[in-house]
Amino acid sequence: MPDGIVDARHAGARELTPPPAQPDGFPDRLALFLDLDGTVLDLAPTPDAVWIAPETVAAIDRLAERLGGALAVITGRALDDADQILAPLRLPTAALHGAELRRSGGSRVAAAGEPPSERLRAALTAFADARPGLMLEDKGQSVALHYRAVPELEDEVRARVSELVAQFAPDHELQPGKMVVEIRPHGCDKGGAVRALMSEPPFAGRIPLVLGDDLTDEFAFEAAVGLGGGAILIGAADRPTAAAHVLRDPEAARRWLAELARA
Numbered sequence: 001m002p003d004g005i006v007d008a009r010h011a012g013a014r015e016l017t018p019p020p021a022q023p024d025g026f027p028d029r030l031a032l033f034l035d036l037d038g039t040v041l042d043l044a045p046t047p048d049a050v051w052i053a054p055e056t057v058a059a060i061d062r063l064a065e066r067l068g069g070a071l072a073v074i075t076g077r078a079l080d081d082a083d084q085i086l087a088p089l090r091l092p093t094a095a096l097h098g099a100e101l102r103r104s105g106g107s108r109v110a111a112a113g114e115p116p117s118e119r120l121r122a123a124l125t126a127f128a129d130a131r132p133g134l135m136l137e138d139k140g141q142s143v144a145l146h147y148r149a150v151p152e153l154e155d156e157v158r159a160r161v162s163e164l165v166a167q168f169a170p171d172h173e174l175q176p177g178k179m180v181v182e183i184r185p186h187g188c189d190k191g192g193a194v195r196a197l198m199s200e201p202p203f204a205g206r207i208p209l210v211l212g213d214d215l216t217d218e219f220a221f222e223a224a225v226g227l228g229g230g231a232i233l234i235g236a237a238d239r240p241t242a243a244a245h246v247l248r249d250p251e252a253a254r255r256w257l258a259e260l261a262r263a
């Protein structure tokens with residue numbers, strides 16, 4: 001968890017408010033960063049069961065055009081996976097929680113860090129195989145162990161993955177998420193990705209605004225706030241957050257984006 005976040009659950013913490021229909025700087029000075037799962041996409045039982053409406057893809061495309069290309073995807077998914085979901089768009093994208101970056105108009109940049117060791121993969125596979133309902137998602141530099149189908153295993157999964165990372169993956173760190181524990185290369189997070197993209201055209205000089213729902217997005221929220229921008233939390237404000245604004249769910253986020261695209 002990054003420093004400097006506000007615990008929205010505590011008495012006295014500031015209230016999160018709905019975002020303005022047109023954020024500061026729109027369209028000429030705004031840069032938008034969109035998380036996928038739980039933000040633009042409704043959460044689904046498995047990673048490959050997500051669906052996006054063609055109207056949402058069209059709204060994102062229109063927004064990217066209105067922002068002069070200053071719209072990026074920031075996701076824990078692999079780059080190819082994100083591209084497939086948003087086809088035919090090819091947006092600037094930080095994938096694998098920031099380990100894989102495609103800059104504006106650029107080709108793919110090799111993912112940072114090493115994939116977790118074979119010993120770690122083997123141990124995770126054995127752990128998952130012995131517990132029906134667990135699902136291992138191997139994304140290369142990052143691996144995710146999903147327990148959405150067996151939420152009662154949460155404590156055991158978190159404890160075991162934590163042990164295995166300490167034992168076999170000193171160059172990686174844990175990234176907890178919604179019904180998932182992920183392992184990502186040490187030092188690669190969505191905050192670094194936002195700062196990297198914001199240092200170059202067409203993002204540089206604009207006001208960053210991040211939409212996200214999960215703990216991994218807090219790194220991006222903090223980076224945006226540090227660069228003079230802000231963040232919109234999607235979903236319940238039931239945890240510490242650097243966001244100042246909130247939208248109830250991905251449907252509200254999609255509606256807000258569609259209205260902004262039309263503004």
Ligand SMILES: O=P(O)(O)OC[C@H]1O[C@H](O[C@H]2O[C@H](CO)[C@@H](O)[C@H](O)[C@H]2O)[C@H](O)[C@@H](O)[C@@H]1O
Pocket residue numbers: 035036037038039042043044045046047048049050074075076077078137144146148177178179180182214216
């Ligand atoms: O950073 P994001 O774009 O939000 O991606 C985070 C992870 O999303 C996916 O897992 C989550 O969504 C699944 C589909 O709705 C859901 O079944 C799962 O429980 C969620 O944790 C994806 O599978 C991961 O690789 C991403 O890192």
